[in-house]
Amino acid sequence: MKFSRRKFSKLGLMAGVGLGIPLGRTAGPVGRLVESATVTSPRVEQFEAPLPVPPVLEPSRTDETTDYYEITQQEGTVEILPGYETTVWGYNGLFPGPTIEARSGREVVIEHRNELPVPVSTHLHGGVTPPESDGFPTDLILPPDLSVEDLPGHISGTVAGISHGSKEYTYPNQQRAATLWYHDHRMDFTGPQVYKGLAGFYIIRDGIEDELPLPDGEKEVPLMIADRTFTDDGEMYYPSVDPSLMGEHGVLASTSFGPHTGVFGDTILVNGAPWPRMEVSNTKYRFRILNASNARTYELAIEPSPSEGNSFVQVGSDGGLLSEPIRHDKLLISPAERFDVVVDFSQYSVGSEVTLVNRRGTGRVSDVMRFEVVREEKEESEIPAQLAPELEFPSPEDAEVTRRFFFLAGVLGGMSTINGNGYDPERIDANPRLGSTEIWEFDADPAHPIHMHLVHFKVISRDGGPPGPYDAGWKDTVFLDGGNVRVVAKFTPYRGKYVFHCHNLEHEDMMMMANFEVV
Template sequence: MTKEVNPTDPATIPKFVDELPKPVTVKPKYYKGPQRKDYYELKMMQAEHCFHEDFPKSIIWGYNGLYPGPTIEAKKDKSIYVRYQNQLPSEHFLPIDFTLHTANDSQEVRTVTHLHGANVDWESDGHPEAWYTRDYAQTGPNFKKEIHEYTNHQPGTTLWYHDHAMAITRLNVYAGLAGFYLLRDTLEERINLPCGDYEYPILIQDKSFNEDGSLFYPDEPPFPVPVHPSITPGFVGNTIVVNGKVWPYLNVEPRKYRFRFLNGSNRRGYIISLSNDEPMIQIGTDGGFLTAPQEIQSVELLPAERTDVIVDFSKFEGQDITLINSDEDFFDEHTKVIMQFKVCLPLKCEDTSEIPERLAVSMDLHPHDANTERHLPLSAATDDFGRPMLLLNNRMYHDPVTEKPTLDSIEIWNFINATPFDHPIHLHLIQFKILERRPFNMELYQNEDRLEFTGPPENPHIYEQGWKDTVKVEAGKVTKIIMHWKDHVGHYMWHCHFLEHEDHDMMRPILVMKEVPPMQEPHTEIENHEIEHSPKQNHGDSTIITSNNEHTVPLLNNIQNITPTHASVQTTYLEDEIEYIPQTIPLLTSAQNITRPTKTAYSENNVEYNQLSKPFLNNTKNIIFSKVEHLEHHKVSDIESIPQPTHSSAEFQTRQRISPRHRRRWF
């Protein structure tokens, strides 16, 4: 390692010194069954990887020990089998939070692979509770099979596979368990796109490193919590890693190239463009080709989103063009740079590739064909340890399933984002179309549970107009999507793809059913109070959980001006002759969200904390505190500055591990 290079300090790390590697393409091991279907075996292994030529090698987890994992190439409607073998050590090298759901009762190292964006039977989907340990010694409650079958019954597109194990997805993916899955079809064969050496899958991630070049991941949030190690609400690294290399370069010829961009970060978003302001030609999104190519100056990608573009370097021979990130949420002078293209290679042969006028046949879904329309709020809460958490439909992961589409139905889902943050929401199994976004009065919605729009509907961005499996649900807006539930029934997921949010209960089950279930009898008791329920469904209602029973109540954070004193005195209120318990939801960051005077409860290390009341959702009377931020700009973030470690990696790993005999003391 060069003496001046400090992996913890991005200012000391030279850029564009490592060449961008192209992930290797894995070949089938053999053919299986009478139809001779391709069979693959990928081993999840611990290995050493060099992220930068001036870094020592770092421990990673990779499929076949590679970072990123090998690319699987498949053909539309030709089934393949894949076995993902867990050959990992018994202990994780990143900090495990044993307080998260099921983590304390599960093995420390467990894995299950999800093929993201695939139309697949649920038993091969990679359900988070279908995890397994090394050599299948132990398995999760939803584990069904060792070998996954992918029928590939969908248009050609850029998919990716990654770990999806319950409560540790953020750690396993950060450690390296991700790879490309390229599905090709006859349309791609007919059109003359750049291919072979001129087609690159590009995985964009962010990382931080310890002084010895090993991966750094925080073992606690940037505010005091009573547990350690602990999940953090969000984490962004201070360097950009592309296909496993820190700020790499790619030597290119003066001709057209096809790039399949994937945001594989835990939390960071990117707005990608070229430094010379030249446009890119977008040809596809998450779900496959667009109906026609379109010229774009930039494209925004939140985690898990993909875009398929063509860049023509023919006019820029001898120039260096930087791929830049202009997402202002978390970027700085270093993370605004992604990689560099050096147009320095001679043209090997004439570029005969083309950009066709038309691509895929239009297959739009129309709102008037929808069978069901759902209204699903995104809301904030705290867990039993006072840590911020975010919820879908005001429910936690293990609450009873509420989204039960029927086979061959068309549904519209309205995501009502009442949190201060944008969220990338991913639905398993299906591809959908974004219909619109519409701003609403957040204060009125939070206080009175009344949805009042404050502006006209907004069309999806130009780069979002194809089929999608992940959508940016913007803060303060209702995002409307439409989808067709076809081909498969069973247990699937929908969740936020900010992985720290996903692991901390921002994930909900979906049950796709063959036919409409009979009307269920409502619960009749809640803490000894007799109540009545209307049989009419209201997908926008909220839920509190008491004694494992589910009850519909107005939105959790609709009671305004309830202080801790008020909460202890004013114990109930009436609405429609039903008695409810008031509650408040603490704010994730305090500076921009304070709507009424608050008093400082205490100070610690010159940091002020405000006293907030505990939401009833967690059934606890403890007082929790919210950090008071004094920010210069009015910007809301679920991530605060996390200092890089100054101690050695070995000391860091020892410090963040918790002995087994203490793991249950928090329960």
């Protein structure tokens, strides 16, 4: 049955009123409306901080088939705003966390130890991962001194059960080279825990990519873009109903954030630095761009634009390299999407200042970072016309089932829903057969970045027409700015229970998530 938007608007009102959900609650079946004071970050001079690059983590040991890592999730103190100390919850106490560099076909095992005061669950976003290592929202790692009886609410529907103190995650990496990322995925509290710093890059490499003459070394740079708000003393401000994250979940109501829109910050960070600057030569650079914001979508552009050609040459998407490069003058990137692009600074003379801007922002959030062209160098890279072998997408003609899902943000603080239902970790909303191909049709009101675990998919239509300019390649997250998108996916290689959800993290915590089980 296909629902009209009018019918779903009524369902949204029912979710907020008919199910007895008091106004202002952002997730869960009960709540209250609490107004919050406006918080404005201390003023920071833009383009003063140098761009940091997250360190690459070394394995603790290796054997013939596997690289082993150890990561401790813990509090750390870092200087994000100049002159201020900020407490973060980070992987090894860092924000962003350390980068994991893996090889396609070589297994990675990561032991995550939890020294935070709250439960955690770690998801490798974009990973083709067995269900027990996928970071199911109730597969929690508890702090060593916390018992299940101390947890808020009832924890149910686990895939791999509850762990105490630590857990090993196994990633086979039987997939193409791609830019992935790992982040917290705890049910009801993903938003605040990612906001506090639990996010890091996970980059898979393979022989096909190794052979390409794309920029590499210091000219291949990951860019994690995220917005945050800070208090007067430099601490991150997330408007939690319960700042301990151990009681009632949800966010406070405000004019700048809330249950319908998600949490927006007033300070743009790139790799954990506010509006940084990066010195470059007049050559090509490869940027692995990740939108790690909770709710903000960016329309990235370069000012001034190059005198010839396009600002960005896209070479990869969520699931890895494209078959052929695509040229863009701007990039629309919603939360959790990745764009692998090359920028050619040979179009600018030495001494030029080139700004990465956000055309969806106003005021200070309309700027992201600045590049300073400081030296001439010989160009040693190029963008080949053929990047990866022709991508073998599943054919819509082979689809056994077409499923339809409508994503509706909570009305007046009510529960957010998929097909009128809030999240239940025990309910199965789809049961694709192992190895089968299916078409999933997503409708959204208003705007939602939709993420599927386990599989990568191809966008086959948008609003009844062809895919949009940013839909190319293998995707695991697709942005719906209202409207309709149809995708085709093959459900392989694992049986088990996974989730799909909106990656506006406040919407996710407001129950805009559902389970599918590959049978």
